[in-house]
Amino acid sequence: MEATATMAPTPPSMAWGWDGDVDKTHFSGNDAEQVSHHNILLSVFRYWQRLMAFKNDREPAANGTQPLTRHSVAAGTQAALQKLCTTSLDELPGAILAFTETVDVTSTPEKGDEVYFPTPLREQEATAAIKALEACAAAAIAKIRYGTETNKIQVDPDKVSAFLMSAYLTTLDGIDKPDPRIKGRIPDTDLNRAQSVLYRRMSANLYSTKNPNEYFHIHGSLDADVTLQMLGLPKENPEMTDYHTIIDYIESAVKKHTAAELDALNVAHRQAGIQALTWTQFQATPHGKAMLDLPPLTIRPNPSDTHTTPPAPFPPLPTPSSSPQYALAGIKVVELCRIIAGPTIGRSLAAHGAQVLKVTSPHLPDVPFFQLDVNTGKHAIHLDLRRSCPRDRAAFAALLADADVLIDGYRPGALARLGYGPDFLGELARSRGKGFVYVAEDCFGGADLPASAGAEWATRPGWQQIADCVTGVAWAQGRFMGLDEPVVPPFPMSDYGTGALGSAAALAGLYRRATEGGSWICRTSLVQYDVFLMGLGLLPEAEQDRLRRAHDNDAGFFGLRHSDSVDEVGKRALASMRKVVPRLFAEGGREGAEALMQEAWSEAFRGVVRWPREAVEIEGLRVGHVRTARPNGWDKQVGWEGWREEIGEEVARGAGKR
Incomplete structure (x- = not known):
């Protein structure tokens, strides 16, 4: 990954005695361009050296005379890409990993090199790294398909941010998701009214339980009937229309049970609910331990066709063209x-x-x-x-x-x-x-995974909120907000x-x-x-403080509590984002290919x-x-x-x- 305007120059790679490009020798055999894991590891070490040089350049000197500068999303993305590649080393062909050397996180102080979201999580950095890996895989395909020599892959952090809140930015004739007019423009696929009726919608929410400081996220999925009846509540309640009244009503039913009792009910009724755990608690569970041993993504041979079929060339293009082609x-x-x-x-x-x-x-x-x-x-x-x-x-x-x-x-x-x-x-x-x-x-x-691996929840249904609660993401969000309770983070970023x-x-x-x-x-x-995200660590405390100050405005984001719905969290976060980073939402901001x-x-x-x-x-x-x-x-x-x-x-x- 090349240094950008916001990054320190790359120092000589003296410590490891290696300063060359990754070996891209062509091999015969199953993988026509397999790069040895030895050289890939050397490339990873080279990344680490760059990170240390960047970190040392920005941290204050021992005598305290050098001021600490702002947090860099570009540097964080580089670290996240390194971690993603090392944890997935056995899953990814070396030819894909080799293209990580061409990745450039295009960022300047005015465009993309700072954290925007009101969260302590490294969402922008994690997803920018994943999108970079996606691009590396596309470049590797293009090389064997077209002979294309890709020397540069650009990742735009601003566009990554837009990607992470895509549902809140997408519009039809200027009408966005929160606008009630949108319902008349999109076919109604909410067949069970699990989204359109607020009482039924709140069957998917985080509530406190019978035990102090214990929280459980129930989830009625796309049909609220089972979850509501499981709690002894009616499927329909036409008189129940006030947001806070509904929260109190459903939470009072949830609080009759402990998290263990709710979990047993969920299993019996095949519902998507889970206790909100801290990151430490999750890591101690059998499932958490199994997930810590699993890469963020796996690419394994299908036992029903393990190299039985021959290599499958990519389809020929119908009309050859000198202009750039799509990888797929x-x-x-x-x-x-x-x-x-x-x-x-x-x-x-x-x-x-x-x-x-x-x-x-x-x-x-x-x-x-x-x-x-x-x-x-x-x-x-x-x-x-x-x-x-x-x-x-x-x-x-x-x-x-x-x-x-x-x-x-x-x-x-x-x-x-x-x-x-x-x-x-x-x-x-x-x-x-x-x-x-x-x-x-x-x-x-x-x-x-085999049963011996301990992934006890592998076959359970679930949603983003469920994953965020079980892995400790929601607890991290709540503590960032000054609460001793979990809060599901804004936007469907996971x-x-x-x-x-x-x-x-x-x-x-x-x-x-x-x-x-x-x-x-x-x-x-x-x-x-989420395990990959939490494994990156939270943002530095100084950066978290900056974000708290920036988003402490009249949008009311820091007035949220554990039981506020994802819709309410997203609405307030979006209002705050518009104030804090208005250029992300400006119609006439970046133009042409630079436009978000x-x-x-x-x-x-x-x-x-x-x-x-x-x-x-x-x-x-x-x-x-x-x-x-x-x-x-x-x-x-x-x-x-x-x-x-x-x-x-x-x-x-x-x-x-x-």
Whole structure:
């Protein structure tokens, strides 16, 4: 990673006796460009030296005469990328890791090199590092596919920040998520009114329990009935409409139970609830110990097709072009996901040129607004994959026959019960002579670990709030706010970070399929992201103090308590962010390719959609979406033919709007 204007110059690498580039010798065999782990480790040591030089340059001298300067997101990203690479060393081909030397975190004091969010967590640095790894994987694919020599990968911290609050920045004709007018513009997928009725919405929230200083996050998911009845509450309560009255009413029911009793109820009723633990408490649990031994992402051979199928070359381009290409042009991705994290994997792969087909069932609910956000770049169809629907299952089988990637965002084992798990995909790969990349994203992680590993919660359902509570993220947020209680952090940042991990894993899986053959199982989870995030440590106390002062304004963020909903937390955080970092929200701020947002006409939504640009630029490659978002099930054609670019290249590059 090269030094930027905000970073200290890189010193000579004397301590390790090595000052050369990573060895990129071409090898024959399964991995055509495998770089030895020895040289990768040397590269990691080189990163560490740069970090120490940067740190020493900024810290005060022993006599205290040199003033301490501000915290640098660029330096933090470098450290996070180093940790991500070292913890994932056995998962990633050396050829991907080699491109980390080309990463440049483009930042200046005026653009991107400071923390924005009112949180003690290194969210910007963690996700910037993950997006950098995603770009490295795309560059490695381009090298074997096009012979492209990528000498520079740029990561824009401002765009990373926009990515982390994408749902709150995306608009339709200027109407954003909190605006009630948006409901009339987006198909209502809230089939069970778990989002639209406040009383039912608050069945997914953090409450105090019977025991002092003990908190439990219940979660009614997309149907509040079971959780409410489990607590002895009515499914409907039309008279209950006041926000604070609802909190008190539901919390009084929760407080009749201890966390252990609530957990037993959740297990019995298959609900997504968990006790809010501190980071120390989580690490002491069997599941926490298992997660500490697991990398943030895994790319493992599918036992049903371990190198049985030969290396699968990337598809030829229909019309050769001298202009930059997409790394994943011609790659076909089937997405079976809802909400945010899983669909973010597909959205990111679409930005690298893949054909991403989102498949949802018309009888399953979803959060309506997210269609406008995470459906960007895709086609979207409805199919009912239950065994009672043979026609739809036949159509799905035809899609899979020619697909390269399947993204699974459902509870572990759900797709396997429908007949579409990794074993089936391995068998399909052998029958067609081409491997398959299966990408799974879930809440707790560890779904493929042996029972002896202790990942006791691996098969449980969960959401971002559940992961944030169990790993100690919520307790860290609450203490940052001066409270002795947990608070779920603002914005679905863990969702987006997990989606970025899944995208990087998918790209690495495609690289390994092309160079080694076989089928691959790629996994990540919300908990794995949070473990990576917490493993980076909290921001320095001086930086936390700066953020407290900056966000202590009339937006009321520091008036939040444990029982405030994620909607309330997000609303107040957004109001404060607009005051603290107004340029992130300015219509006429950065222009052209530097602009944080782009907009284009959406035929499906009959309006202009505005959404964040991709956070990375890769020399010699195109990165960006060629189609706007559409509602679930909007496309009537079930297949891979006839897809067209709906957004011109000049729009993706910032030269125009339509």
